[in-house]
Amino acid sequence: MTFAEDEILQTIRMVTVERLDIRTVTLGVSLLDCAHPDTAAAAGRVYSKVMRSAAALVATADAVAREYGIPIVNRRVSVTPVAWVAAACDDGDPVPIARALDRAAAELGIDFIGGYAALVHKGATDSDARLIASLPEALAVTHKLCGAVNAASSRAGINIDAVRDLGRAIRDLAQATADAGGAGCAKFVVFANAVEDNPFMAGAFHGPGEPELALHTGVSGPGAVRAALATLGPDASLTEVAEEVKRIAFKVTRAGELIGREVAARLGVPFGVCDLSLAPTPAVGDSVAAILEEIGVDAAGAWGSTAALALLTDAVKKGGAMASASVGGLSGAFIPVSEDAAMDAAAAAGHLSLEKLEAMTAVCSVGLDMVALPGDTTPDLLSAIIADELAIGVVNHKTTGARLVPVPGARPGDIVNFGGLLGRATVMPINQAGASRMLARGGRIPAPLHSLRN
Amino acid sequence: MTGDRAVVTVLGEDRVGIVAAVSAALATQGVNIEDIRMATMGDLFTMIALVSLTSTAAPFAEIQTALTGAAEALGVQAHIYRREIFDAMHRI
Numbered sequence: 001m002t003f004a005e006d007e008i009l010q011t012i013r014m015v016t017v018e019r020l021d022i023r024t025v026t027l028g029v030s031l032l033d034c035a036h037p038d039t040a041a042a043a044g045r046v047y048s049k050v051m052r053s054a055a056a057l058v059a060t061a062d063a064v065a066r067e068y069g070i071p072i073v074n075r076r077v078s079v080t081p082v083a084w085v086a087a088a089c090d091d092g093d094p095v096p097i098a099r100a101l102d103r104a105a106a107e108l109g110i111d112f113i114g115g116y117a118a119l120v121h122k123g124a125t126d127s128d129a130r131l132i133a134s135l136p137e138a139l140a141v142t143h144k145l146c147g148a149v150n151a152a153s154s155r156a157g158i159n160i161d162a163v164r165d166l167g168r169a170i171r172d173l174a175q176a177t178a179d180a181g182g183a184g185c186a187k188f189v190v191f192a193n194a195v196e197d198n199p200f201m202a203g204a205f206h207g208p209g210e211p212e213l214a215l216h217t218g219v220s221g222p223g224a225v226r227a228a229l230a231t232l233g234p235d236a237s238l239t240e241v242a243e244e245v246k247r248i249a250f251k252v253t254r255a256g257e258l259i260g261r262e263v264a265a266r267l268g269v270p271f272g273v274c275d276l277s278l279a280p281t282p283a284v285g286d287s288v289a290a291i292l293e294e295i296g297v298d299a300a301g302a303w304g305s306t307a308a309l310a311l312l313t314d315a316v317k318k319g320g321a322m323a324s325a326s327v328g329g330l331s332g333a334f335i336p337v338s339e340d341a342a343m344d345a346a347a348a349a350g351h352l353s354l355e356k357l358e359a360m361t362a363v364c365s366v367g368l369d370m371v372a373l374p375g376d377t378t379p380d381l382l383s384a385i386i387a388d389e390l391a392i393g394v395v396n397h398k399t400t401g402a403r404l405v406p407v408p409g410a411r412p413g414d415i416v417n418f419g420g421l422l423g424r425a426t427v428m429p430i431n432q433a434g435a436s437r438m439l440a441r442g443g444r445i446p447a448p449l450h451s452l453r454n
Numbered sequence: 455m456t457g458d459r460a461v462v463t464v465l466g467e468d469r470v471g472i473v474a475a476v477s478a479a480l481a482t483q484g485v486n487i488e489d490i491r492m493a494t495m496g497d498l499f500t501m502i503a504l505v506s507l508t509s510t511a512a513p514f515a516e517i518q519t520a521l522t523g524a525a526e527a528l529g530v531q532a533h534i535y536r537r538e539i540f541d542a543m544h545r546i
Contacts, residue, residue, distance in 0.1 A: 007502070008463060011544075069539060251544070262538075
């Protein structure tokens, strides 16, 4: 036999005990050929294209997961930003396309469909503006559809006009889904430097540089990393900790790449990228915050958390980059509050403040993710939080995002349950001083000097 | 790129007939055992086998169901995974 027993048993243990899994296989589908002046016709084309392209996705992913022994948690589809598809529609209403996408997702049996999106980092087209205005309705009347707006980039700066509109859209979306704790907002993210091949929700869309179809995978595996560090013990130096994370990230990524390539081959579509992100789930032990604690900080958000997270994110990238021929997406470590039981516990205990979370996002792979805020948080405060988060991404040439949930009627300390992978969150207190006068100026914060790289 | 070999693992409390039952389940499905190792650590029994799927026309899911069924009847856990996953995770 070509394997040692301990190698085989390690793989089995990583899957059965440490919850190693592939978080998602996401099929990217171009909808550029679906544009039509008649909105109903465009929606029909969108529905048919998605149904045709992803018909075998669920069955294929299930079969590959079974044969290789690595669970695939979610099956998803990402599509061309809908603002481009709807741009040709005479009446300009993108909501029928939202409904068509949601219907296709339900009938295919996939978990999410992403791409109700617009890229407005330098300015909004008429269609982009209509899509942003439609967000509260589109994401409230659908179930599996996710949306994203890219409002900033290191090349273009920050579109403050869009950021101001998005604060209002998020507040309205929360109110439109008030009976579910504002859960509509869990399906929407504002980005700086959005990536075109991200397989993770809520921000997945099929970018303009992508082929007709592409199959991406997002790996997971924080439980396996934590278990490996626990074995290493408290006396191992941080250099040794980083090396161990690299080793596990390598193995996890190899599994993700193999599964992705196999699913892609069976579907007859090109393999896109393997996204190296450590993605937590609410399950006990499947937690990025628990890794930080294993490294030696008292809780997520404690002093030292940013340094520990920087080590973790970097080591994941180094281990993963060697393991995959095609790394992409967000790649790093996710720190969603509600989706990580230990993150939420740290927030509830007062260790994790919104401000500390923002600092941590400077070294993680995304941003202020799944943060529950008081229901009376004003649109301008939401916009100001978003502007800060985008500024971190723009200046550091990285992707950052804000997925904020102002929970209607909730006060700091209240607990809201979003269900499933979205988890539960303790509503975080928020500094009420904002930047309404800055936002009212409008315009665009220019790109930083180091954007001039040519 | 689907391979023709798989790794079978069996873990559980040692008792009479585990190897016989697992081997019989694989044989019934037309699966050939190419290499097999066993060890007991106290009461814990572990078995790892490399098997060939070229000799069978049975779908993977069917083989898997037969194997796990036979193991469950003895109160032990069995897994069968395509060998590529171990190549991917443990070989550069």
